[in-house]
Amino acid sequence: MKVILAEYLGFCYGVKRAIGLARDNARADGRAATLGPIIHNPQMVSRLESEGVGTVESPAEMSRGDTIIIRSHGVGPEVYEEVEQLGLQVVDATCPHVKQAQMAAHRLVSEGYNVVIIGEKQHPEVKSIFEWSGSKAVVIDSEEEAAELMPCAHMGIVSQTTFSGEKFNQIVGVLLSKSNDVHILRTICTATDQRQTAAIKLAAEVDLMLVIGGKNSANTTRLAQLCAEKCSTYHIETASELRSEWFDGIENIGITAGASTPDWVIKEVYEKCKKK
Ligand code: SF4
Known part of the structure; x- marks a missing residue:
């Protein structure tokens, strides 16, 4: 294997x-x-x-x-x-990337923009960006929610740093029809883009993907969702969750991990898979 x-x-x-x-x-x-x-x-x-x-x-x-x-x-x-x-x-x-998103929201509000944060409402980072907007921003994470927003004169858009680049573009596509003055600050960090692109690429080449990271980690969950669109995928926190039956008939396994997953946890999963 x-x-x-x-x-x-x-x-x-x-x-x-x-x-x-x-x-x-x-x-x-x-x-x-x-x-x-x-x-x-x-x-x-x-x-x-x-x-x-x-x-x-x-x-x-x-x-x-x-x-x-x-x-x-x-x-x-x-x-x-x-x-x-x-x-x-x-x-x-x-x-510093989160700081940038916080300051962007703060500045856009002070410049008179209606600020839209594209991200998960309950995520602590999104809450912090929201608070830097003076609690004036609207938080959305779907095209449906974007479609429901009222048109406005000036719209400023920032993003949760770990949001999917593809989904961000789709939501922005809807928001562009809501104002003639849309200021887009794509505050998605490179680390997220790199991990998502690499995970999607690998998931398309293997039979099974293992996505390692906290079950409450937004960026890990996002990686698992993206991989699941390409192949059979399991989101695990540690090597102890691996099940032998997952590997029946599998020839190639891909491994990725969220931005908050320690190296030693990845290594443990890798070593255990090698022995299957
Ligand atoms: S994923 Fe990492 S580098 Fe990117 S914004 Fe979050 S903490 Fe910063």
């Missing part, structure tokens, strides 16, 4: 940077924590915990002088105000 890794897979620049910053700011006294899980990967979260970086759900759980690490998804302006008032030390690991 042949096992092929996608050309681009696993940790992206923003995640590597966030984990590096968290590790650099670990505290032996246990007074450092990320605001929400550092990335959507439970294995990595446990590993960081053992290194002295915990997780809190709200800055209010921390005390003056504690170190709070803002994860790569970013947060809205109110959170920066809150952590300052609480006297916390802030380590901002917001991915």
